[in-house]
Amino acid sequence: MKKFLSLCILTLAFSASISFGGVRHFTFLYEAPTSARGSAELENWVTWKRTTDPERFDQVDFRHEIEYGVTDRFQVSVYLADWFYEADPEHSGFSYSDSAIELIYNLTNPVDDPIGLSVYGEIKAGDRLVELESKLIAQKNFGPLILVYNATLEAVWEGNDLIEREGEFSQVLGASYEISPPISVGVELLHEFVFPKWRDEENIRNLFVGPNVSYRSRNWFVTVTGLAQATDTEDEPDFQVRTIFGIGL
Amino acid sequence: MSRISKCEQFLELVSEMRRLVIFAIGLVCLVDFNSCGTTSFAPPPVTSELSRAGKGQHGDIAMLREGRTLFVSRCIECHTLPTVSQHSAREWPRLIDEMAGRANLKPAEREAVLAYILAVRTQ
Numbered sequence: 555m556k557k558f559l560s561l562c563i564l565t566l567a568f569s570a571s572i573s574f575g576g577v578r579h580f581t582f583l584y585e586a587p588t589s590a591r592g593s594a595e596l597e598n599w600v601t602w603k604r605t606t607d608p609e610r611f612d613q614v615d616f617r618h619e620i621e622y623g624v625t626d627r628f629q630v631s632v633y634l635a636d637w638f639y640e641a642d643p644e645h646s647g648f649s650y651s652d653s654a655i656e657l658i659y660n661l662t663n664p665v666d667d668p669i670g671l672s673v674y675g676e677i678k679a680g681d682r683l684v685e686l687e688s689k690l691i692a693q694k695n696f697g698p699l700i701l702v703y704n705a706t707l708e709a710v711w712e713g714n715d716l717i718e719r720e721g722e723f724s725q726v727l728g729a730s731y732e733i734s735p736p737i738s739v740g741v742e743l744l745h746e747f748v749f750p751k752w753r754d755e756e757n758i759r760n761l762f763v764g765p766n767v768s769y770r771s772r773n774w775f776v777t778v779t780g781l782a783q784a785t786d787t788e789d790e791p792d793f794q795v796r797t798i799f800g801i802g803l
Numbered sequence: 804m805s806r807i808s809k810c811e812q813f814l815e816l817v818s819e820m821r822r823l824v825i826f827a828i829g830l831v832c833l834v835d836f837n838s839c840g841t842t843s844f845a846p847p848p849v850t851s852e853l854s855r856a857g858k859g860q861h862g863d864i865a866m867l868r869e870g871r872t873l874f875v876s877r878c879i880e881c882h883t884l885p886t887v888s889q890h891s892a893r894e895w896p897r898l899i900d901e902m903a904g905r906a907n908l909k910p911a912e913r914e915a916v917l918a919y920i921l922a923v924r925t926q
Contacts, residue, residue: 576880587880590907623907626876665845665875665884697844698883732883770881773905802905 576621577770579730581779581796582742582762583702586670586693588660589623594803596620603791611642613791615651620803631656636680652680664693664700684711698732700740721749730766738768742779761785762794773802846874846884847923856926862918869912870919877906877916887923895920 576589581599589595599617604610618634633654640646656676664670674689689706708722724747730740741764748758764781780795847853849867862870878884881902890898896917903913 577882587876590877590880593907663875663879665879695844695879695883697886700883735882735885772901775881 577768577775578777578798578800579700579738579740579768580702580728580742580766581777581798582744582781583704583726583728584658584672584674584689584691585700585702586660586662586664586672586691588627588629588658588672589621591623591626593623594620595800596803597798597800599796599798601794601796603794605789605791607786607788607790607792609642612640614639619656627660629658629660631658633678636678650681652678652683652685654678654685658691664695669694682712682714682716684716685709700728700730700732700738702726702728702730719751721752723747723749728766730768736770740766740768742766742781744781758787759785760787760790775800844884846871846887846919847926849919849922853922853926856922862915862922866915867919867922870915870917873906873908873912873916874919877908878902881905887920892921892924895924 576585576587576593576595578597579585597617597619599615599619601615603613603615605613615636615638617636619631620634621629621631623629633652633656635653636651637648638651639648654676656674658672658674661671661673662669670693672691672693674687674691676685676687676689678685678687685708687706687708689704692703694701704724704726706722706724706726708724710720710722712718712720724745726742726744728740728742730738732738742762744760744762746758746760746762747754748756748760750756750758761784762781763784764779766777766779768775768777776797776799778795778797780793783790783792849864849871851864854864854867875884887895899908899913899917899920908916
């Protein structure tokens with residue numbers, strides 16, 4: 555834990571010099587443009603989730619991520635740490651979850667081309683957890699309006715000896731409108747299909763929908779999304795609020 | 804579980820996914836279709852007419868092309884693209900200076916973006 559805190563402090567202390575990676579207009583979606591070559595950014599994610607079915611349970615997830623533009627089309631990110639705080643009647647406290655590496659390659663431009671496309675790959679490893687994630691990112695900009703669609707396929711191995719397997723397919727749709735140069739508002743819709751043991755017997759479908767707002771300034775931005783569950787799935791959050799705060803390094 | 808039942812579940816899943824994808828594509832087409840013939844959201848391409856409109860004072864055609872490429876790729880990392888008429892020719896150099904660091908533009912790239920914007924404004 556001390557090592558982790560030192561790393562965070564060093565990262566924050568380092569965060570006064572290089573240049574900016576890019577602004578997020580969404581928090582549950584990735585956008586097609588990648589960071590400019592040589593630019594770097596520290597992103598801090600906080601996601602609060604409240605579940606009430608079958609019993610009330612709160613969890614706050616944290617992520618600290620560094621993004622770096624290798625070329626104008628290729629971006630690498632490292633999740634220094636994903637960790638969380640959970641609070642339920644029996645147990646509460648902080649736990650480390652995982653770290654990851656993420657690669658995004660941009661194929662086409664959302665302004666000039668009929669549709670802007672990027673492909674995404676992620677490898678995550680943590681405490682009794684290995685996860686592979688791939689994503690297709692599609693985006694189209696219409697003047698001040700940005701429309702984005704993400705299709706994601708995840709494979710998870712967890713538990714002792716990583717014997718528990720799970721698959722997840724999700725698709726997210728988002729719209730964001732720039733009402734003034736620093737402020738955008740929009741909506742995000744998350745549709746999840748979960749396959750425990752890669753089977754569809756439990757038929758787990760979740761639909762979340764909610765608004766977002768994004769504010770950007772010279773060297774930083776903050777984006778907040780609140781999602782409510784439109785389905786009635788047990789053990790899934792009724793509400794979740796995600797905030798991403800990014801700062802140019 | 805029988806193969807038929809699995810097949811039914813798979814088809815149901817495909818059907819659900821298809822609905823959202825159709826909705827997404829429909830939304831894009833709707834906005835795209837509405838914009839046809841009214842406003843083109845992409846900045847004007849670099850042509851010899853554009854270069855001539857600036858009477859060469861904003862740079863040659865290669866520089867204007869580079870400026871446009873940077874404008875449509877780097878600027879959208881942070882915000883949507885403004886129309887070039889949104890700001891005056893006097894305001895643009897200051898605005899680009901303010902954002903050049905954020906977009907990681909080198910001095911020559913900054914000049915190319917400015918040249919393109921001013922050439923479009925002059926046209």
